Amino acid sequence: MTQTQLIQFNRIINIFHKCTQLQFSGQVNIRDTKKNNWIFYYQLGKLVWATEGTHIYRRLRRNLADKCHHLDINSINFSGVDLSVDYWDFLIIENLYKTQKITNEQINNIIEKTIFEVTCDLAQKTNSSSFFCEQNQDVQLEFPVISTSVDILFQQIQLFWNGWSEAGLENFHPNLSPVLRNPDLLRRQVSPIVYNNFERLINGQYTLWDLAAKMKQSVVSVARSLLPFIQKGITELIEIGDLPLAVFKVNNQSTNSPVPVINRKVPLIACVDDSPQVCKILERIITANGMRFIAIQDPIQALPILIENKPDLIILDLIMPVVNGYEVCSQLRSTSLFAKTPVVVLTGSDGVFDRVRAKVFGATEFITKPIDSDKVIGMVKKYLPTEAKVGKPYHLAFSY
Template sequence: MITNIFNEFKTCTQLQYNGQLNLISPNQHQWTFYYRLGRIAWATGGTHPFRRWRRLMAQHCPQIDVDKMQLRQQDISTNYWDYRLLEILYKKQKIQREQIHAFVESSITELLFDLAQQSNFHTIMGERSQKVILETPMSFTSADLSIKQMLDSWTNWSEAGLTNIFPDFAPVIRRTEQLQQQVSPSIYKNFVTLINGKSTLRDLAVKMRQNVLPVSRSLLPYVLKGIIELVELPDLPLIVTENANNPISTQPKKSKAPLIACVDDSPQVCKSLEDIITSNGMRFIKIQDPIQALPILIQEKPDLIFLDLIMPVASGYEICTQLRRISAFANTPVIILTGNDGLLDRVRAKVVGSTDFLTKPVAADKVMSVVRRYLPVQTPLPMKTGSRLEVCH
């Protein structure tokens, strides 16, 4: 069954087709692939178009808070609403072309995978239409390459025993006592936190910064034993503001105490900085696992980051370099922490985009001097107790 569908894709490539390839299954699943000169420019449809858009925005455009976007009904009324939103965000210079390309690639990959899985259960009908032609696509994708990657992905999925496991289903724990007996307390805590029936397997994979295959494979034994059940979830729509005067705008953030982050594998350094920051009325987040630093920083969006230079697996140099590649952190002050006040370290820290340098041990006057120098807002008055967010892995 799947061969006939891929012959359609092959034909579109050979014809250098401009237009839509519409595919539909007997259970009314629909997919639309938009072609320009024989290459896929966009793809939409599937089970969870809105949930997918939210998930891919969080993954590839973390600087955009989807829930704060003001959308009118006409913004999401066309079949390719998701593409239009990316276009508008790009024109407003809120996202970069590289982010759009990654978004498009991920969307096409997901939809092709779902198409392959559905083709194992249903006959898929296809038709070409030139009703909508994207004249100036923001991204081009080779259909042949995408299909090869999808076939490899589907083969791996099937060989892992996941043929009947749909990545848009959500895991929910059904037998908590049995689960508690089979796993360690820390793993059980993670299971209870993450597996609540509100996130699909794909949502969980993005949260865990993993591919959906290993996440699904790790849950399969519990699914087979009936400890975990996979359930269907409704789509998660975007919020429409009927009287939005400026569509696709983001509301300003409410005034809050500045959030300061510390990425350091030393508990002593984190504790010292925490005491200094919170006693001066600011919020604090500590990250002691450098591997988790980037996803946590993207999620929390601190106003200033203290970053240790020497850490296992991922150094401060590497983390700083990755941060500066993300537009949301282009201007965030990054203060390198080090026990060595050498010239070479200072030069290298500047090269990777750090803002300043602070030598250990940290002292309150030096820390607050740096904070006041680089934060664009006035720091609040000291307070007896400060709010903090601990992220220890």
């Protein structure tokens, strides 16, 4: 941690100490000028939970898998949990504890690790830019199993970043993901076993935190072992999105069917297309880049479903039975909720007539079939530049 970061972080420590002294109960929300956001929860002056918006579900899955080996992560039931609140991840582990699926010791370990990771993120991203702190006593967690000592926590953070810097990693962040860029050079330098491990793990799907949990090593050790390969250009660290919390489809079923409540912070891309194949291709592209996806195969039901789920971007096919894409687009633009929502039209040709007509009905952009992954992600990044955390190359300097 640089001297500037240390000064800023000490200011935050003082805020936390004041919460302890005043036996504060509620939410402490810290934001900086880069729109980063960290939320800490207190009860009677004790720190009981923390969260931040980059990798909420990824962190939850990782820590559950690491601390609860018996638990089938994919079978977790989200019903009854309000995933629209900032502390939905806490509610999930609380529910697992109440239903006796995890023990008191396991939930304590998960809480400790979560608070540590979130505070590490805050510590490294703290710089000379201004940050803002808000307190809200209306938001209180009623089921704190553990309370973390602020003094002990910050001692751990200081030790962690000292080790991180001494290993030459000060320009990197544990939330970044290593990806193999020069496999031929790597193959010439390592054994077949090591190369196979690189192919399996260094693929842009796992963050450094994820790899440390998988390999049962400290994140400092994992990052330090990768540093020579990064310096040689064999691997590169990139930003990746959160894991998709939920993917669901809506077809010809009644709109009275319950639709799962999902995390609203992760961008939601909707596709209105009667083709299951097209929906499947787009689902794979969108969810692989950490975003949510909903497929609507019945255009008649499109508008009420879209109103209910409020997607950030809509992909719309032109040629559909009963109701075509032009009519759906017109309905969307006549609804105030979607007046400014990007609507991307899928077209089977580069016909000027189709494009002009679609523009008249309110289309924002066009994608020509067959669907290309790079074009889809490029389009998403173009119209959702701040919300969509899709994978992109990350260079050596990590700045905020």
